[in-house]
Amino acid sequence: xxxxxxxxxxxxxxxxxxxxxxxxxxxxxxxxxxxxxxxxxxxxxxxxxxxxxxxxxxxxxxxxxxxxxxxxxxxxxxxxxxxxxxxxxxxxxxxxxxxxxxxxxxxxxxxxxxxxxxxxxxxxxxxxxxxxxxxxxxxxxxxxxxxxxxxxxxxxxxxxxxxxxxxxxxxxxxxxxxxxxxxxxxxxxxxxxxxxxxxxxxxxxxxxxxxxxxxxxxxxxxxxxxxxxxxxxxxxxxxxxxxxxxxxxxxxxxxxxxxxxxxxxxxxxxxxxxxxxxxxxxxxxxxxxxxxxxxxxxxxxxxxxxxxxxxxxxxxxxxxxxxxxxxxxxxxxxxxxxx
Amino acid sequence: xxxxxxxxxxxxxxxxxxxxxxxxxxxxxxxxxxxxxxxxxxxxxxxxxxxxxxxxxxxxxxxxxxxxxxxxxxxxxxxxxxxxxxxxxxxxxxxxxxxxxxxxxxxxxxxxxxxxxxxxxxxxxxxxxxxxxxxxxxxxxxxxxxxxxxxxxxxxxxxxxxxxxxxxxxxxxxxxxxxxxxxxxxxxxxxxxxxxxxxxxxxxxxxxxxxxxxxxxxxxxxxxxxxxxxxxxxxxxxxxxxxxxxxxxxxxxxxxxxxxxxxxxxxxxxxxxxxxxxxxxxxxxxxxxxxxxxxxxxxxxxxxxxxxxxxxxxxxxxxxxxxxxxxxxxxxxxxxxxx
Numbered sequence: 304x305x306x307x308x309x310x311x312x313x314x315x316x317x318x319x320x321x322x323x324x325x326x327x328x329x330x331x332x333x334x335x336x337x338x339x340x341x342x343x344x345x346x347x348x349x350x351x352x353x354x355x356x357x358x359x360x361x362x363x364x365x366x367x368x369x370x371x372x373x374x375x376x377x378x379x380x381x382x383x384x385x386x387x388x389x390x391x392x393x394x395x396x397x398x399x400x401x402x403x404x405x406x407x408x409x410x411x412x413x414x415x416x417x418x419x420x421x422x423x424x425x426x427x428x429x430x431x432x433x434x435x436x437x438x439x440x441x442x443x444x445x446x447x448x449x450x451x452x453x454x455x456x457x458x459x460x461x462x463x464x465x466x467x468x469x470x471x472x473x474x475x476x477x478x479x480x481x482x483x484x485x486x487x488x489x490x491x492x493x494x495x496x497x498x499x500x501x502x503x504x505x506x507x508x509x510x511x512x513x514x515x516x517x518x519x520x521x522x523x524x525x526x527x528x529x530x531x532x533x534x535x536x537x538x539x540x541x542x543x544x545x546x547x548x549x550x551x552x553x554x555x556x557x558x559x560x561x562x563x564x565x566x567x568x569x570x571x572x573x574x575x576x577x578x579x580x581x582x583x584x585x586x587x588x589x590x591x592x593x594x595x596x597x598x599x600x601x602x603x604x605x606x607x608x609x610x611x612x613x614x615x616x617x618x619x620x621x622x623x624x625x626x627x628x629x630x631x632x633x634x635x636x637x638x639x640x641x642x
Numbered sequence: 643x644x645x646x647x648x649x650x651x652x653x654x655x656x657x658x659x660x661x662x663x664x665x666x667x668x669x670x671x672x673x674x675x676x677x678x679x680x681x682x683x684x685x686x687x688x689x690x691x692x693x694x695x696x697x698x699x700x701x702x703x704x705x706x707x708x709x710x711x712x713x714x715x716x717x718x719x720x721x722x723x724x725x726x727x728x729x730x731x732x733x734x735x736x737x738x739x740x741x742x743x744x745x746x747x748x749x750x751x752x753x754x755x756x757x758x759x760x761x762x763x764x765x766x767x768x769x770x771x772x773x774x775x776x777x778x779x780x781x782x783x784x785x786x787x788x789x790x791x792x793x794x795x796x797x798x799x800x801x802x803x804x805x806x807x808x809x810x811x812x813x814x815x816x817x818x819x820x821x822x823x824x825x826x827x828x829x830x831x832x833x834x835x836x837x838x839x840x841x842x843x844x845x846x847x848x849x850x851x852x853x854x855x856x857x858x859x860x861x862x863x864x865x866x867x868x869x870x871x872x873x874x875x876x877x878x879x880x881x882x883x884x885x886x887x888x889x890x891x892x893x894x895x896x897x898x899x900x901x902x903x904x905x906x907x908x909x910x911x912x913x914x915x916x917x918x919x920x921x922x923x924x925x926x927x928x929x930x931x932x933x934x935x936x937x938x939x940x941x942x943x944x945x946x947x948x949x950x951x952x953x954x955x956x957x958x959x960x961x962x963x964x965x966x967x968x969x970x971x972x973x974x975x976x977x978x979x980x981x
């Protein structure tokens with residue numbers, strides 16, 4: 304089979320690609336070709352795999368080719384992130400809305416020309432949820448919670464969920480939208496995202512670096528690990544339409560965890576001296592944004608697909624440490640660990 | 643003030659224009675200019691008003707001009723209807739989604755160039771609601787019911803609701819989305835819409851013509867009259883943002899009425915011989931579509947704006963008869979009435 308991962312050079316996309324290549328099959332078919340599109344090339348290990356073809360450039364400039372190119376399946380992960388979309392409204396519309404529309408129209412053109420219907424998994428986000436003046440945010444957001452996006456990013460994800468649903472209803476794709484929870488722990492440097500600290504307060508202390516937590520320790524948030532997130536995307540792809548259960552988007556499983564629980568887990572795994580590198584210094588701007596985020600999520604439909612959240616945050620910390628240990632820069636990323 | 647009504651040549655748009663011109667003011671300002679855009683010119687009585695300027699052509703070809711043209715307010719009603727959008731997917735995307743996006747971007751361009759923020763009322767629809775395999779449809783759909791569109795039209799309306807919300811959040815417009823209920827009784831000929839019979843079973847018998855009802859008499863549906871619908875749009879325009887209560891779309895008031903109640907009302911107003919012109923002949927295709935429509939709606943937010951539904955369907959029948967009596971073709975439209 305021939306697969307496409309948009310955003311295949313990104314953190315989740317590259318991990319999904321590695322997982323798929325290691326499995327070798329998806330939904331019972333052998334993966335013969337895996338096309339990764341992204342604005343930057345994918346990591347070298349992926350490029351070294353003979354099944355991988357990387358295409359570099361904005362998705363919007365690449366989708367026309369898909370009108371005549373058959374793909375069995377697509378994981379559509381490419382997206383400008385929340386902070387970028389707030390800073391540059393046009394960028395968000397172009398990268399998230401127009402690109403998705405063009406991708407769906409390319410797949411539709413294939414079908415209208417007599418081609419087979421491609422299966423498509425769209426990575427939506429827990430960012431579709433928020434409070435509205437007309438409606439409070441429930442303590443836990445579920446599959447059937449009314450979305451009220453607080454950002455252009457969340458708005459665009461929600462709009463794309465509904466495009467995916469309608470193109471599916473019309474038979475142009477076999478689409479499934481899955482809402483990713485906040486993926487933690489992300490490697491690398493802090494970025495401009497308001498959620499950056501959720502990874503930072505684990506990643507930096509493990510690297511021996513001080514980290515500032517801008518919100519109260521009792522702030523709760525729905526989290527998932529990179530591995531669980533990838534497993535969720537694959538399970539959603541492999542589900543029958545009946546098992547997926549509808550055209551509306553599905554929440555992926557979340558571990559609903561407080562910042563204090565995260566730090567307790569960090570201490571349990573890595574020791575008190577690592578935890579001590581986290582300092583609380585309230586940032587009103589970030590705390591204000593986070594106050595509009597759900598404190599947790601449920602994922603009843605995902606549960607019926609056999610997907611479960613991590614049972615505790617220590618498992619997520621250990622996954623990060625194990626991932627780092629396998630990297631060439633392990634000494635840097637884990638140099639704060641003393642045990 | 644200078645106002646724009648897109649779809650100003652249509653049934654609701656022309657009625658809104660007449661109502662606004664008769665009032666002379668909106669939100670405390672005098673209406674000096676009323677621009678009506680539509681694919682066909684508006685009725686002659688509107689063209690005869692010195693304040694009216696008609697612009698004929700597809701909205702998408704007209705919006706660029708709005709980038710430099712100041713409007714105080716916009717009623718965005720232009721839309722391809724449900725049946726058209728199902729038959730021609732591209733038409734729906736272009737007429738409903740692309741046109742709205744282009745309109746919002748034109749208003750945004752004005753603001754980014756230093757212009758004032760225009761107020762915009764977007765006419766969404768009860769068609770955003772439906773059942774999903776993941777979720778049953780509640781007996782009554784409310785402001786906070788999770789939308790699950792069953793048509794491309796409903797999908798596009800829902801998407802535009804969220805575009806309006808996000809452009810509002812960003813300060814590019816002062817936007818309010820109001821969901822219209824099924825507007826009954828529409829004058830004119832039956833059209834291809836699945837909902838056409840809701841008007842037909844009243845309109846045709848009053849004109850002395852037999853009418854077929856394709857669904858069971860116990861089918862219930864949320865209705866509003868043309869006059870109440872227009873009043874709702876104006877109240878939404880005139881509301882303060884605080885009174886509108888959020889960025890999410892608001893249901894306009896509905897009289898939730900069964901087909902049998904409608905016919906009882908027709909008989910009470912116009913006599914048993916008029917009612918006798920309605921024959922029940924089940925159409926499985928239409929009955930199947932209607933089975934996915936909400937049986938009724940609530941409108942709590944609209945109620946707080948002082949908007950109430952009709953108390954009974956007889957008032958809606960009387961409104962239609964009064965409207966017909968004022969028309970040049972009154973003898974035709976009411977020739978079935980014997981009292």
